[in-house]
Amino acid sequence: MKPSFDKSQLSPNDITLGIIGGGQLGKMIGIEAKRMSLNLAYLDPDKTCPASTIADILFVSDYKDEKSILDLAQESNVLTYEIELANSSVLKDLESKGLPVHPSPAVLNTIQNKLRQKKFLKSKGIPVPEFEEVTSIDQARRICKDFHYPLVLKACEDSYDGRGNYVVRSASDIDKGIRYFEGRKCMIEKFIHFTKEVSIMVARNTRGNITSFPVVHNIHKNNILDTTIVPAGVNRRVEANARSIAEKVVKSLKGVGIFGIEMFLDDNKLMINEIAPRPHNSGHYSIEACSVSQFELHIRAILGLPLVKPRLMSPVVMTNILGIPNYTGEYSLTGIDKALAIPGMKLHLYGKRITKPQRKLGHFTITAESTEEALSRTRRVRKLLRVGKKRGNKEE
């Protein structure tokens, strides 16, 4: 690992940020870091990953590969990650040898298992949907009876973008669900008929200072984030309550870095759905619409630099650009020429070479004078932008 650095007198390229994961989140952390002339070392299984074009060094291996994490650490002054799949035990060893790892491996360990995460939140008195660990199929059938239908069966680990969720609507679904997650540890959760899904990004630095972004309204389609609308359109009491719960979560974890706290709003009652120990898709709007972005605050937090309160500068809508159904292969995006003529429109393309169904390929953000105007322009852009098979290319 590189020697520790003096924050009060930095020269350009003094610090190397080691990032596990070179996907879009890692890339956007990197773009922000490059503005401040930090060096970037990444670890990712794909040598053409989104961050490969901005990496100073890229180690190509599985996220959990011990040797590669050690190689990455060798090059880095501070380590962070964009995915919960990182190997928390290797990171723990590195931390004990003095390398700053943020969020800490202990925090990662608590969060990377959804059951452990929910137990932690419950133990701190933070509201969560009712849940139960699955220990056998008979016991799962009994819980389903107690909880009533529908329910959500969740794989405890390695699940994201809805891929680890199975909605159980009747008794016959439970066996199918357990078979679907064959061999994986699962939990069952009450299905919440929420009025709105909201989330909030919270940053906490190495000195324990904490700040948070505005509450946002998220619309998911097929379990995957489709749109984020800010302001969230909730009353002031809900806004204040969401912020206080979210900050309490990060304080209780003693987390350092940026955290995405997803919540369900049921009438005026808030419950935590899950915590992401990293920048979050629902925080992308902050690049264009806030005085400081989630990526900049993440970097400041992990380097022990001051945090500032993010100010929302205008209403904003962020929309994901996802892979189309039934096609995996090279792709192109059409309609950019017309879409970019719409005021307030900013396009982010992650640089993924291959599209897959539902894969996050990019997003666009529209700022406007009002939420209604931002939504109306979003509808126009949606009609223009199309992901399609790249002409002349074969499917993979």
Ligand SMILES: Nc1ncnc2c1ncn2[C@@H]1O[C@H](COP(=O)(O)OP(=O)(O)O)[C@@H](O)[C@H]1O
């Ligand atoms: N208990 C639940 N009740 C109702 N909807 C749920 C529940 N759990 C998850 N969902 C829906 O599925 C989406 C994805 O679930 P989540 O647990 O956040 O998994 P992921 O890790 O894939 O993001 C949520 O944003 C929400 O829309």
Ligand SMILES: [Mg+2]
């Ligand atoms: Mg989620």
